[in-house]
Amino acid sequence: MKKIVLFASGSGSNVENIVKYFKENTKVEISKVYTNNANAYVIERCKNLSIPCSIFGRKEFRENLSVLNDIQTIQPDLIVLAGFLWLVPPAYVQAFPNKIINIHPALLPKYGGKGMFGHHVHEAVVANKEKESGITIHYVNEKYDDGNIIRQEKCTLDSNDTPEDVASKVHALEYEYFPLAIKEILKA
Numbered sequence: 001m002k003k004i005v006l007f008a009s010g011s012g013s014n015v016e017n018i019v020k021y022f023k024e025n026t027k028v029e030i031s032k033v034y035t036n037n038a039n040a041y042v043i044e045r046c047k048n049l050s051i052p053c054s055i056f057g058r059k060e061f062r063e064n065l066s067v068l069n070d071i072q073t074i075q076p077d078l079i080v081l082a083g084f085l086w087l088v089p090p091a092y093v094q095a096f097p098n099k100i101i102n103i104h105p106a107l108l109p110k111y112g113g114k115g116m117f118g119h120h121v122h123e124a125v126v127a128n129k130e131k132e133s134g135i136t137i138h139y140v141n142e143k144y145d146d147g148n149i150i151r152q153e154k155c156t157l158d159s160n161d162t163p164e165d166v167a168s169k170v171h172a173l174e175y176e177y178f179p180l181a182i183k184e185i186l187k188a
Contacts, residue, residue: 002186003031005076007084010118012042014082014103014174019049021179027188031074034067036086062089071096077186081140082178085117090142100140101185103178105170107152108136112145122163122170132156133166135173137181150185153177 004022008015015033022028033046033053046053060066068091071079081088081102088100104112104121110130111121125133134154139147153176155169 002028002078002188003074003076004028004182004186005031005071005074005079006033007079007081008033008035008040008042009037009085010040010042010083012040012045012083013171014178015042015051016045016049017175018080018082018179018182019051021183022188025183025188028183028186031076034071036061036084042083058086061086065089065091068092068095078182079140080182083118087114087144088140088142093140093142098139101150101182102138102140102145102147103174104136104138104145105133105167105174106136107132107134107154108138108145108149112136114144116145119163119167122166125157125166126161126163129159130157133170135170135177137178151177151181 006015019030022030030051033042033051035042035055038055043053056067079096079100106121111124132154134152136149137151138149141147153173155173157166
């Protein structure tokens with residue numbers, strides 16, 4: 001049984017999509033979801049999906065590493081950042097080398113780095129009149145959006161696309177390809 005741990009900071013739509021994708025797969029277990037936002041809708045999604053969810057703060061994540069200790073008791077095969085906005089501390093990367101992945105709503109290396117998430121990315125893409133955008137699934141290292149790229153998928157943009165239009169196109173790619181990439185990594 002391959003175990004997955006998920007991290008999210010917001011609504012959790014990617015979390016729900018991943019959970020539903022693997023629901024019938026007897027080789028994969030979604031062991032737990034972690035969130036750094038006590039008001040995140042992902043908590044409600046986890047309740048509805050009967051997935052354990054843990055809420056934590058900076059101290060538990062960065063200082064005393066109680067989140068890392070909890071994850072180590074699960075022994076996940078993969079840690080998936082699905083809309084998680086904090087930089088992952090080096091201790092996690094060292095404890096789980098090449099076992100932490102992230103999805104970014106742009107074609108890295110463009111539009112990556114601190115502060116480049118969600119609507120900020122889509123607004124920058126539109127402002128720069130890009131002809132395409134997409135998703136990048138990559139391994140996590142000690143820097144924002146800097147790890148080795150696992151997979152990229154593109155969508156064509158129209159000159160009259162708004163940031164909301166770009167977001168919609170990018171979300172469609174996320175929902176289709178993120179679970180597939182996870183499945184390929186786990187060989188499940």
